[in-house]
Amino acid sequence: MTRVSTVSRRDFLKTTSLTAGATLLAGAPAALGQQGRELNVWHTEVEPQTVKTIQETSIAEFERKFPGFKVKQQALGWGDLNTKLLAALAAGSPPDLTHLNPFMTASLYVKHLLRPMDELIRALGESDIHEATLKLQHFDGKYYGVTHAMGATYFCERRDLREKKGLKPPETFDDMLKLCAALTEDGRYAIQVPGEKLYMGFVHPAEWLASNGGTWVDAKTWRPQLNGKSMLEILDYLQKLNRFQPAGWSGQKYLDTQAALATGKIAMSHLSGARAIGYIEKYAPENMRDPEHFTPMLRPRGPSGKIGMTTLDGENWAVFSQSKYPNEAFEFLKLFYKKEHYLAYCHSVPIHLTPIFKSMLNDPEYLAHPRIKKWKSWHDAMLAALRDKRLLPLGFTRPDDNLLPFLAELDGSSIVADMVVEVMVGQKPPKAEADRAQKRAEELLTQLGHKRWS
Amino acid sequence: MFAPVMIIIPFYILVKQLGIVNTRLALVLSYTTFCLPFCLWLLRAFFESIPLELEEAAMVDGAGRARAVWHVVLPLALPGLIAAAIFTFILAYNDFLFALVLITSEELKTLPVGVNDLFNATIVDWGMIMAAGVMITLPAVLFFAGVQRYLVQGWGAGGVKG
Amino acid sequence: MRQNAVAGWLLLAPSLLLLGGLVVFPVLYNAWISLFDKHAFLPVQRFVGLGHYVYFAHDEEFWNSFGHGLVYAGATLVLQLAVGIPTALLLNEGFRGRTLLRGVVLFPYVIPTIVAVMLWKWLLNDSYGLVNHLLIAAGAVRGPVAWLGKDWIMTSLVITSVWQFFPFVVVTYLARLQTIPPELYEAATVDGAGAWRRFRHVTLPQTRSVLFVIVLLRSIWMFTKFDTVWLMAGDGGVSRYIRTLPVYAYARSFTYLQAGMGAALAVIMFVMLIVATAVYFRVFEREEAMS
Numbered sequence: 001m002t003r004v005s006t007v008s009r010r011d012f013l014k015t016t017s018l019t020a021g022a023t024l025l026a027g028a029p030a031a032l033g034q035q036g037r038e039l040n041v042w043h044t045e046v047e048p049q050t051v052k053t054i055q056e057t058s059i060a061e062f063e064r065k066f067p068g069f070k071v072k073q074q075a076l077g078w079g080d081l082n083t084k085l086l087a088a089l090a091a092g093s094p095p096d097l098t099h100l101n102p103f104m105t106a107s108l109y110v111k112h113l114l115r116p117m118d119e120l121i122r123a124l125g126e127s128d129i130h131e132a133t134l135k136l137q138h139f140d141g142k143y144y145g146v147t148h149a150m151g152a153t154y155f156c157e158r159r160d161l162r163e164k165k166g167l168k169p170p171e172t173f174d175d176m177l178k179l180c181a182a183l184t185e186d187g188r189y190a191i192q193v194p195g196e197k198l199y200m201g202f203v204h205p206a207e208w209l210a211s212n213g214g215t216w217v218d219a220k221t222w223r224p225q226l227n228g229k230s231m232l233e234i235l236d237y238l239q240k241l242n243r244f245q246p247a248g249w250s251g252q253k254y255l256d257t258q259a260a261l262a263t264g265k266i267a268m269s270h271l272s273g274a275r276a277i278g279y280i281e282k283y284a285p286e287n288m289r290d291p292e293h294f295t296p297m298l299r300p301r302g303p304s305g306k307i308g309m310t311t312l313d314g315e316n317w318a319v320f321s322q323s324k325y326p327n328e329a330f331e332f333l334k335l336f337y338k339k340e341h342y343l344a345y346c347h348s349v350p351i352h353l354t355p356i357f358k359s360m361l362n363d364p365e366y367l368a369h370p371r372i373k374k375w376k377s378w379h380d381a382m383l384a385a386l387r388d389k390r391l392l393p394l395g396f397t398r399p400d401d402n403l404l405p406f407l408a409e410l411d412g413s414s415i416v417a418d419m420v421v422e423v424m425v426g427q428k429p430p431k432a433e434a435d436r437a438q439k440r441a442e443e444l445l446t447q448l449g450h451k452r453w454s
Numbered sequence: 455m456f457a458p459v460m461i462i463i464p465f466y467i468l469v470k471q472l473g474i475v476n477t478r479l480a481l482v483l484s485y486t487t488f489c490l491p492f493c494l495w496l497l498r499a500f501f502e503s504i505p506l507e508l509e510e511a512a513m514v515d516g517a518g519r520a521r522a523v524w525h526v527v528l529p530l531a532l533p534g535l536i537a538a539a540i541f542t543f544i545l546a547y548n549d550f551l552f553a554l555v556l557i558t559s560e561e562l563k564t565l566p567v568g569v570n571d572l573f574n575a576t577i578v579d580w581g582m583i584m585a586a587g588v589m590i591t592l593p594a595v596l597f598f599a600g601v602q603r604y605l606v607q608g609w610g611a612g613g614v615k616g
Numbered sequence: 617m618r619q620n621a622v623a624g625w626l627l628l629a630p631s632l633l634l635l636g637g638l639v640v641f642p643v644l645y646n647a648w649i650s651l652f653d654k655h656a657f658l659p660v661q662r663f664v665g666l667g668h669y670v671y672f673a674h675d676e677e678f679w680n681s682f683g684h685g686l687v688y689a690g691a692t693l694v695l696q697l698a699v700g701i702p703t704a705l706l707l708n709e710g711f712r713g714r715t716l717l718r719g720v721v722l723f724p725y726v727i728p729t730i731v732a733v734m735l736w737k738w739l740l741n742d743s744y745g746l747v748n749h750l751l752i753a754a755g756a757v758r759g760p761v762a763w764l765g766k767d768w769i770m771t772s773l774v775i776t777s778v779w780q781f782f783p784f785v786v787v788t789y790l791a792r793l794q795t796i797p798p799e800l801y802e803a804a805t806v807d808g809a810g811a812w813r814r815f816r817h818v819t820l821p822q823t824r825s826v827l828f829v830i831v832l833l834r835s836i837w838m839f840t841k842f843d844t845v846w847l848m849a850g851d852g853g854v855s856r857y858i859r860t861l862p863v864y865a866y867a868r869s870f871t872y873l874q875a876g877m878g879a880a881l882a883v884i885m886f887v888m889l890i891v892a893t894a895v896y897f898r899v900f901e902r903e904e905a906m907s
């Protein structure tokens with residue numbers, strides 16, 4: 001018996017070591033065999049149908065046009081893309097083509113890491129690209145990026161509930177508080193802010209500042225303005241707003257708020273985009289899955305602001321100066337924006353991916369998609385915001401913020417998020433928290449070498 | 455003792471220099487490296503507990519050093535090998551960060567990265583995610599079920615010896 | 617003997633090569649860039665010497681994170697022992713279904729972290745989680761508890777971590793229990809010792825050294841735990857209340873984009889652990905010498 005078992009143990013060892021060796025060997029050819037040219041494309045549109053569409057349209061045509069080239073697309077959520085990009089840049093081997101967020105493009109431009117793409121922009125039709133996006137990556141007279149598609153963010157409200165109360169969409173922070181007070185009843189809360197730092201600690205604070213005459217930093221000296229009058233008014237508003245939110249909001253995410261809205265646990269989601277439609281169509285009561293019950297609503301303005309500003313969500317394509325195949329990357333982009341391909345791309349998540357070309361915004365072919373037909377009022381809300389210039393790129397407090405080479409770091413530092421969560425959830429005095437945030441922000445900018453004030 | 459997140463960037467640079475980004479080899483090397491210290495420590499305790507006389511007896515009987523190790527020492531240390539295998543398996547199987555950063559193609563993605571992708575869809579389908587969770591766990595549990603009696607011996611001996 | 621030494625080094629060579637190449641380089645690299653104001657991906661680098669270390673000595677965030685780490689590691693350690701040791705004692709008794717139960721107990725340790733955290737966040741979700749549902753049904757609480765909100769997030773994190781890692785304690789302790797010679801217990805029983813005194817006078821002294829190992833390993837591992845903590849709250853609003861040192865170090869490198877400062881934090885943690893380990897070996901050797 002012992003003998004048998006010894007043999008089997010030996011066999012076990014032999015098999016294991018053989019398998020391990022084989023695995024290692026199998027890996028080796030892949031390591032050596034990097035022949036065949038590969039265009040690496042990273043982007044943030046992770047929906048399976050979007051990935052599939054890109055594969056079947058632009059990539060298919062590109063590979064036909066450039067035999068011997070393979071396009072490798074990688075769709076990643078923004079956080080994951082950021083991590084990978086960081087490692088790749090540190091090692092000096094970024095992808096050939098990638099999505100960037102407008103708030104980090106300036107940092108890369110300043111360090112000469114990006115290639116200009118004026119020729120591409122002219123080929124796409126400079127005058128047809130919407131003004132809201134055209135100049136976002138325009139530095140020193142050249143273009144360094146082009147937005148892949150536009151998406152607006154707004155509140156999504158239960159319009160029926162508001163109208164039952166006889167209230168109008170809020171114009172000011174005060175209106176908003178009144179509306180929230182009226183809608184918090186029967187175990188339902190009025191509103192929920194998403195708990196992710198990117199939103200509650202960066203995107204929304206930027207909107208609040210822009211809607212209340214404030215900015216992140218002084219335009220000239222770049223000194224942070226986190227304990228200025230505008231921010232203090234905002235924090236006061238937030239402290240009051242918190243009463244109308246579910247207690248656990250800071251631990252819940254954007255998609256949780258969409259689910260809560262669709263299932264009637266809240267009356268408004270603070271951040272909504274076209275992705276909310278998917279939740280509504282899946283989880284709302286059957287007789288309510290329509291734009292009459294669920295309507296987008298633009299932002300109110302603060303006491304020191306002129307008009308409520310809202311976020312334009314849209315990463316831009318960028319080509320690195322270290323890109324291995326820059327010309328092919330630009331050729332790929334031409335195919336990406338080719339009308340039939342781009343239309344298919346935008347239709348893969350309707351309204352979330354609104355075309356950047358003015359000629360396409362009212363193009364019957366674009367509007368013919370059944371989703372867009374049904375939720376036309378959502379598309380129209382976006383057009384209205386574009387017309388009234390109420391949109392700013394993600395994390396911007398004013399158009400010129402595209403020149404600030406430290407917004408990614410400010411977002412990443414959690415300084416603003418910590419302040420907001422302490423004031424709202426912790427109900428701490430706004431002034432003290434604002435002063436602490438100001439001190440941390442000044443330290444951060446100093447460490448990063450951007451201190452221009454004295 | 456270095457949290458893996460802290461060395462991912464230098465590690466990536468290294469892997470890049472070796473020209474093995476986006477290969478299984480890169481992952482194999484990184485997990486091997488991470489598990490080595492613990493495994494060395496554990497296995498040393500096991501080999502120490504095997505009486506030297508056994509090995510010598512085998513050699514007196516005419517076996518060479520290699521044969522003595524293969525036929526006498528290794529079989530006796532098998533529980534330790536299994537424990538080390540389990541520890542390594544769990545670490546490599548569950549890792550997210552290295553797989554995320556070092557791998558760029560769909561075909562080489564590991565399961566934790568795949569599950570993470572499910573969270574990025576428009577509608578987070580909890581049923582699907584939980585199902586994926588069960589599916590991921592199954593192979594690990596089966597592997598574990600098969601070898602757990604060795605594990606109890608293995609870790610204990612290693613632990614006692616410090 | 618010389619021949620033996622050569623063979624020994626040859627056998628060690630692959631491991632040393634791997635470790636030297638793949639671990640020592642990153643560690644040295646970290647120590648090196650911790651002396652610079654290095655941006656995470658931009659080519660910016662300015663020598664600051666020990667500037668970062670001085671900065672952290674006065675940094676409120678650093679001490680906050682250090683505090684959270686102590687609370688987290690301390691609470692999870694105590695609870696892992698409190699749950700793990702009795703479980704091991706139970707599993708050491710002979711009864712039907714012991715093997716099955718052992719498999720079940722070990723299950724959480726095998727599950728990928730991402731699945732474990734997901735599961736617990738689902739159970740603890742304030743509006744549709746099972747925990748709140750049961751508590752309300754039992755009349756223990758009036759309204760839903762925000763388990764993932766500010767006041768409870770640390771508790772939730774601790775619960776999740778203990779569930780995930782107590783099996784390690786069970787396995788290690790159980791293995792040692794199995795090697796205690798039965799004669800010791802028989803002798804104690806003959807002397808008229810009850811269950812408690814048998815535990816106190818036989819089990820505890822026998823398992824003291826393994827307990828020592830468990831405490832050390834678990835506290836180091838909990839103190840450097842990143843993924844469970846990170847997956848629990850990401851960098852969202854509540855993360856403020858559970859931010860530990862590894863998370864802070866990660867943030868400095870990957871989100872503040874200050875790779876130099878992140879590296880300095882990594883070095884600080886590394887030194888802390890080296891010191892802790894050195895102290896441990898010292899104490900352990902003394903214990904061994906005494907027994």
